[in-house]
Amino acid sequence: MQTAFQKCAEVAVPKATSIAMEYYHLDNLLWIFSLVLSFVIPLLFLTTKFSPYLERITKKIGKYWFISLGLYLVLFILINQLVLLPFDFYASYTVDHHYGTSNQTLAKWFKDYGITTLLLMGGAVLFIWIFYLLLQKSPKRWWFYSSLAAIGITFFITFISPLWIDPLFNKIGPMKNKALEKELLALAEKAGVHNKTIYEIEKSEDTKKSNAYVTGLFGSERIVIWDTAISSDEKKGLEFTMGHELGHYVLNHNWWFMLYFSIITFAVFYLTYRSSTSILKKFHRKLGFNHLYNIASFPLFLILINFFTLLASPIFNDISREMERDADRFGLDLTKDNQAAAELFANFAIKDLNNPNPGPVYTFWRASHPSLKERIEFCNTYCPWKK
Numbered sequence: 001m002q003t004a005f006q007k008c009a010e011v012a013v014p015k016a017t018s019i020a021m022e023y024y025h026l027d028n029l030l031w032i033f034s035l036v037l038s039f040v041i042p043l044l045f046l047t048t049k050f051s052p053y054l055e056r057i058t059k060k061i062g063k064y065w066f067i068s069l070g071l072y073l074v075l076f077i078l079i080n081q082l083v084l085l086p087f088d089f090y091a092s093y094t095v096d097h098h099y100g101t102s103n104q105t106l107a108k109w110f111k112d113y114g115i116t117t118l119l120l121m122g123g124a125v126l127f128i129w130i131f132y133l134l135l136q137k138s139p140k141r142w143w144f145y146s147s148l149a150a151i152g153i154t155f156f157i158t159f160i161s162p163l164w165i166d167p168l169f170n171k172i173g174p175m176k177n178k179a180l181e182k183e184l185l186a187l188a189e190k191a192g193v194h195n196k197t198i199y200e201i202e203k204s205e206d207t208k209k210s211n212a213y214v215t216g217l218f219g220s221e222r223i224v225i226w227d228t229a230i231s232s233d234e235k236k237g238l239e240f241t242m243g244h245e246l247g248h249y250v251l252n253h254n255w256w257f258m259l260y261f262s263i264i265t266f267a268v269f270y271l272t273y274r275s276s277t278s279i280l281k282k283f284h285r286k287l288g289f290n291h292l293y294n295i296a297s298f299p300l301f302l303i304l305i306n307f308f309t310l311l312a313s314p315i316f317n318d319i320s321r322e323m324e325r326d327a328d329r330f331g332l333d334l335t336k337d338n339q340a341a342a343e344l345f346a347n348f349a350i351k352d353l354n355n356p357n358p359g360p361v362y363t364f365w366r367a368s369h370p371s372l373k374e375r376i377e378f379c380n381t382y383c384p385w386k387k
């Protein structure tokens with residue numbers, strides 16, 4: 001007899017362990033605190049008039065516009081990173097070591113922090129002059145051209161990330177376990193993806209958690225699996241992970257994401273244009289600069305862009321969760337191994353200290369993936385091929 005609800009797998013949603021709940025609450029607190037810092041630090045640059053002071057100094061030293069602009073940005077980022085250092089260290093080193101999810105040495109943490117700081121400086125010097133030139137040349141339409149520039153830059157960074165940026169942090173290369181690679185490639189063939197290299201990233205240097213991702217654009221796109229996921233002996237779970245990532249790849253999620261990102265970028269820049277103009281009108285005496293094209297305005301733009309991006313983040317999260325659901329469905333359609341997929345998710349709750357059923361506030365503001373509870377329940381009930 002056919003039952004109304006087909007059972008596809010029978011995996012119970014695990015209850016969050018007390019340690020996982022502690023980790024979850026602390027992580028939320030740290031998220032709020034880092035958000036507050038991302039507004040408070042640039043606000044201090046403005047209210048103390050340190051920003052126009054820094055502009056005057058860098059103008060004196062730099063002489064040429066481009067050089068003084070670059071100097072300001074380098075100093076701004078340096079100060080920002082130094083102020084943030086104790087917090088970042090606690091949030092990403094101390095906490096993860098305390099909860100036993102980290103493999104990172106102190107030296108590696110500082111090395112990564114240094115590389116991040118240098119990348120931020122390099123990126124800022126390389127690109128931000130474009131926006132300040134637009135502010136000067138087109139005071140009324142800079143927001144439109146800046147959106148185009150920001151989208152272009154994001155495409156460029158997405159393209160170079162897997163080639164030049166990701167390898168600065170962790171070693172990346174083709175999969176080492178050739179027998180396993182062959183099985184995963186067979187799965188890719190089945191999904192219609194031919195002649196692809198599967199990349200392995202040595203994340204075990206940093207963490208005990210496991211993951212995989214699709215990255216790149218314009219021919220640099222690739223599937224990358226963390227070595228921590230490969231070394232775990234749940235082969236069936238790894239096959240589902242590969243199926244899920246193939247879903248992102250085949251369904252062109254990177255391109256869709258860029259499309260949504262582009263639309264929201266126009267909105268963020270337009271709102272930044274409107275609000276920055278009226279803030280300058282009202283407060284230019286207090287701010288200590290007269291034009292938005294003064295580099296002293298940089299902290300103001302940072303605050304506004306942060307704020308509007310934060311407002312847009314629930315939309316991004318919603319889009320991302322929808323894509324993750326599609327990728328899960330794709331993975332199940334491909335592997336038809338609901339049990340393995342559901343067990344993989346149940347394992348995340350224990351191994352990676354995930355809360356399987358986070359609250360609505362977390363989901364709204366932070367969750368880029370559906371909850372483990374939702375994903376396990378989906379695996380337990382979705383198997384149309386059995387009908």
Ligand SMILES: [Zn+2]
Pocket residue numbers: 244248324327
């Ligand atoms: Zn995914």
